[in-house]
Amino acid sequence: MALNPARQQASEGAHAPHGEGWLLPLGMASLLLGLLFLFFWILLGLGLDGDAPDAEAATVIARRWVLLSIGCFLGLQGLVLVGVRLRRSEALGAGASRLALAANAVVMVALATVLLGLGNYVFSRHELWRADLTSQKLYTLSEESRRLVAALEGQVKLVALLPPGNREADAVERLLRQYRDASPRVLLESYNPRTLDSRELKLRLEALELDPDASEGELLGVVVQSGRADPSGEWRRERSKHIALHDFWKRDATDPSRRVFLGERLLSSAIREVTEGEPTRAYFLTGHGEKDIEDFEPRTGLSRLVQALRQRNVDVEELDLLTREGVTVPEDCDLLVVAGPRKALTEPEVAAVTRYLDGGGRALFLLEAWYRSAEDGGGTRFDASGLEEVLAQRYGIEPLDEAVLLLFADPRTQRQAATPQLWCESLDKTHPITQPLALRGARIAFYSARPIQHRPTLQVDARSLVTTASWGQRCFSTPDPARRMQTAELIRYGPFSIGVAAEYAPKPDAGEATPRKRSRVAVFGDVEWVTNQFLQEGAYSNQELFLNTFHWLLEEERLMVGESHRPTSYRLSMTSGALERIQALACPGLPAVALALGLFAWILRRRS
Structure with missing residues (x-):
């Protein structure tokens, strides 16, 4: 029976001439062994430590030269053998052509791998070029x-x-x-x-x-x-x-x-220390249920905030005014922080804070929107901190006895519900604190915040920093947030201001030789936005807002930034059903897809 000439040519091309069949496998084996030796040469170079003794370093260098020589010899030998085999197969048929293409693909992949490894080694060792591909540029100067x-x-x-x-x-x-x-x-x-x-x-x-x-x-x-x-x-x-x-x-x-x-x-931190001399001192008021600066709990602690301050050459201490003689704020206090008091300050304490502000002090007030049931059982009420009158008279700032809630659709009940957690994207684009954040499109997260309103006051420049304007009518405040069903008379729609910065610049009295110092305050209707949980969230810029507020209070506007470096932890939350589906897709789903594609390619080749 006569054979098809094309099929006969393909059959003949599938077999190498006598005595030449060993060239291709020997060449491929030699090439792969050469790559393996070069790989170990690179690994041995990466493990060479400058702290090693001279004799040990000389031994490592000698071994690297041996590996490099053997690797180059085997690699070149493999390329020569594969090249000779492919040149002698040019006159063969379709089978040899497919073999040549496969061998060529293997050689190209091997060469690309070697070039990539050598290039990475050269660039990493000799600093020719570096690229920081992390999302927050952790390896670039901030x-x-x-x-x-x-x-x-x-x-x-x-x-x-x-x-x-x-x-x-x-x-x-x-x-x-x-x-x-x-x-x-x-x-x-x-x-x-x-x-x-x-x-x-x-x-x-x-x-x-x-x-x-x-x-x-x-x-x-x-x-x-x-x-x-x-x-x-x-x-x-x-x-x-x-x-x-x-x-x-x-x-x-x-x-x-x-x-x-x-x-x-x-x-x-060292540059700050040697250039600024005496460190800045920040006192955190205690004795009224404030947040603990040494607490590492995510929702209640301020340890990350304190760590960020200490990294910037700031001495952080707690301050209990009632234990000090004369109930006074220390003279070396550069910044007073009141972080969420849960009971009112006494009259001597309020008087001490007032004297400190009148003397040109700087203070940050984080007034938490917490509430509790009244003793008579009639609804809820907010507890005053005792500082409301001072803020209203001196700076025209009034924290309201309300809590800001956000409406959302509950996926379980398909009904509208309210949550105290919200994030704000409406930042003042002109104030030094929020300008770099607004230009970057930053978001600030709050939880159970209370609105802060300010009115025009003589000799005071007060401006709103963060508002809920982006939420429109989906954001409302109520004096009774514990009630499930909110009635119309309890709801007041926004936008609301969550943070206000004010500067009090009194005119000098006629008898004074020098003008009095300015005082600066910043008031936020929430304290949880500076707790550990929110400061470590990479999706929000709470840490940057706090640091910019800190620098503005101390008149260090040159150090305000739109983004700071911090390693971010990302979480992937999924249900047990979603995890089972992913496992089913990985095994046996992916192998089954590979087998199906191989079967489909085989059928197509059989038909052709």
């Missing part, structure tokens, strides 16, 4: 730190005592270069203490105010100094702070196997 060094009046020198070839030290040195590039007032000096003789090392350590007899682990790190370079180029030091290398990293509390880099946090 806007706040750039503003900090740009606003420096004097000069800052960063002295790096770091060993080369150490990955931890390399991360610190990259960060130091970002500080240097951010401002001409930041100087960078770097040297390896292991390469200096004992006499020169001792002189340099004494100049840096470090103990020459300390261990190497205590000396390695960064020294941050403030001062100026005189006309002769000699550095005149004013203040100095040393940060050990091992302090730049810490174990993650939630995942001990993961380490967190604290470089920017430590360096910016």
Whole structure:
């Protein structure tokens, strides 16, 4: 029976000439082995530590040369064998063509993998180019730190005592270069203490105010100094702070196997400390059921807020006015924070706060919209903090005895319900606190907030910072939020102001030689927006709003930012049914799809 010429040609092309069938498998095996040797060469290079002894480092380098030589030889041999096999198959039929295409695809994928690995290694080791692909730019100098060094009046020198070839030290040195590039007032000096003789090392350590007899682990790190370079180029030091290398990293509390880099946090705090001298002091009022600054609970604690302040060279302390002699606010108080009092301040305490504000004090009032049943059982009522009269008389600010609720459709009952949790996108675009946030389209989350209204007052500039205008008629306030069914006489529709900032600038009396100091206050109708839960949420800008308010109260407008760095945790919540569907899709769903596609391709080829 005669064969089809095309089928006969394909059948002949599917078999290699005698003696040449071994070229392709041998070439592919040689190529893959070469890639494997090159892969181990890269891994051994990444594991080379600058802290290793010289003999051990020399052994590692020799092994790398052996791996590189063998890998290159096997790779080139494989390419030559595959190339010879493909050149001798040019005259064969369709079977050989398919074989050539498959071999070509394998070779191209292997070469692309090698080039990608080598390129990544070269770029990571020699700092030719880097890209920060994290959503919050965690490995790029933050806007706040750039503003900090740009606003420096004097000069800052960063002295790096770091060993080369150490990955931890390399991360610190990259960060130091970002500080240097951010401002001409930041100087960078770097040297390896292991390469200096004992006499020169001792002189340099004494100049840096470090103990020459300390261990190497205590000396390695960064020294941050403030001062100026005189006309002769000699550095005149004013203040100095040393940060050990091992302090730049810490174990993650939630995942001990993961380490967190604290470089920017430590360096910016040290720059503040050496340039500002005495730290800022913030006192948190206690004794009235306020939020605890040492509480780590998500919904009740302020530990994250206090941590953010301490990172910015702020001393945070609690203040119980009744335990102080004379019931007075300390003279070194730069900022007084009243975080959600649940019972009224006494008259002596209110008088002490009033005197502090009259003397040019700065205060942040977070007046919580909490409520409780009245003793006679007739509905609910709000408890006064005792500061309402002071805020109304001095600044024209009045916290209302109402709670803001948001209407939404309950998916379970398909009925309209109300929730005390809301987020606000309507921020004042002209006030220094909220302007950078408004330009970025930031959102602020609140929970059970009370409206804050302000009226025009002589010598007071009061402006609303955050409002519920974006919610329209879906947002309302009521003095009885515990009632399930709200009647028309209890409902008042917005928009509502949740936060107000005011500056009191009295005119000097006729007999005064110098004008009195200005006083600034910020009042928010909620305290939970600064608790741990809301400060760590990456979807909201609560942390940025608090820090900007803090800087504005202290007249540090140059440090206000639209976004700050913080690692964000994301949660994926799903029901048990959704989890079962995902598991069914992964196994056996995905393998079944692959088998179906293979069967479909086989049927198409059989028909052709």
